[in-house]
Amino acid sequence: MFQCLGDQVKRHKMNLFTQQTVMLWLCVARTLTTAELVKLSTVDSVIVWCHQSVRLQCNISTSQEGLLIKHLAWVRQDGKHLCDVNGTEVTGTHPGSTTSAMECSYTPQTQLSLTLLQVRPLDQGKYLCKLRSSHGVKEATTMVKLQESYKEAQPSISDEGPTCTFTGVYPDGEVHWFQGPNNVTGDSTINTKQVEDGASLTITSSLKRKTVSGEEAYNCSLWIPSTGSYLTSSLVVPEHDKARVAQPNASGSGSIGPLWKPFLVLLSTLFLV
Incomplete structure (x- = not known):
């Protein structure tokens, strides 16, 4: 009798382990599949003359139809959001509103561009393009560097x-x-x-x-x-x-x-x- 009970306990533990393993693999497979559904691409780095303008482009591509963009943004390394897309509405910083003026432009489902106007030394650094969508969450980075220059x-x-x-x-x-x-x-x-x-x-x-x-x-x-x-x-x-x-x-x-x-x-x- 005790041996039968021991065998039942072993089988129960084995079933639980098998179920957990299957669920883990399903989660991994789903994550990998979702990650491949949508891609972001940006240039790794750009070198620009001081006091001139530079355009940073974030390109979106997907292998399946039905992409729903929940949020898309260009974000500076200090966490400041420079361009934001919520649904079809685009918000951002425009010329004259700050010392470092910039412009945003959005081609639905395809590209979000950030133009830095009159780039200054303080504008150097990392810029992140962030996407949250029905096909997953993605991020791409561009480094902005300045060439030695004078005005x-x-x-x-x-x-x-x-x-x-x-x-x-x-x-x-x-x-x-x-x-x-x-x-x-x-x-x-x-x-x-x-x-x-x-x-x-x-x-x-x-x-x-x-x-x-x-x-x-x-x-x-x-x-x-x-x-x-x-x-x-x-x-x-x-x-x-x-x-x-x-x-x-x-x-x-x-x-x-x-x-x-x-x-x-x-x-x-x-x-x-």
């Missing part, structure tokens, strides 16, 4: 000497001065840095040198220590009492004309010797 170069001259101001500088930089082949950075007596809204910098440097009409022009070059290169250069010409920028492009992204690149390499070599 504007403002050279000027007075009887006291030349001055150069570079605005919107990213990352941190220094102003190096040259007169012909001579490095005269040591003569700069006024050097200031101010943090702008968005964490870029305004860098100003002056030479305390009496300017004489007809003397050789001064050159102020923006040096970026983190990259070990010059970003742009400006000429200050005493005989005309004015200054001119050495061929930056119209966007202010800091590219230098081909004629100036060998010159700046020479300046860099002279400075580092």
Whole structure:
């Protein structure tokens, strides 16, 4: 009798184990199947010039019809929701509403785009596209990185000497001065840095040198220590009492004309010797 009872208990435990195993496999299979029903795709990372715009696209694809999107959003790494889709309604941040303006656009069931306008250093980081739908929950990530850049170069001259101001500088930089082949950075007596809204910098440097009409022009070059290169250069010409920028492009992204690149390499070599 006791043996029969023991066998019944064993069979009962075995049945419970079998039922639990089957239920576990069903849950796993359902999860895997649901995960394959819908996919999100974004680019892994983008590199953008400071003060320019970038568009982040989150693409939705599904292997079955009947996808019901319950919630779709672009979310910054600090948890702030930038674009939200609830049903067919799209809400987001629009130009002028914050310092870092952005726009949202939505193609139903297909794509949610986030455009960052006038990207600043504070806008760098991770952006997540999050989806909650009838076919499962998915997430994709894009990293936004900034290229070294500046917004504007403002050279000027007075009887006291030349001055150069570079605005919107990213990352941190220094102003190096040259007169012909001579490095005269040591003569700069006024050097200031101010943090702008968005964490870029305004860098100003002056030479305390009496300017004489007809003397050789001064050159102020923006040096970026983190990259070990010059970003742009400006000429200050005493005989005309004015200054001119050495061929930056119209966007202010800091590219230098081909004629100036060998010159700046020479300046860099002279400075580092």
